[in-house]
Amino acid sequence: MNRLHMNIVMLESEVYSQITARGFFCDSVDPLTGCSMHSRSGSRYSEVYSAHKLLGYQILEANGIRMTCNKIRCD
DSSP states (O other): OOHHHHHHHHHHHHHHHHHHHTTOOOOOBOTTTOSBSSSOOSSOOOHHHHHHHHHOOEEEEETTEEEEEOHHHHO
């Protein structure tokens, strides 16, 4: 586990502890796996799909790799 990922996990853990101690639900997405860190999830979080749905970005695929395309850069 690299140092940057460990820093993210430690910060997330502190935020999670404070929010759940107040009785609120909290979950995060592990940036390495795309999976939930605290709840059971049936699927991974896809930033490409989310950018498409939320921001209207075009989805491109090359050699099986999906990516988003901002209209300003793709036109």
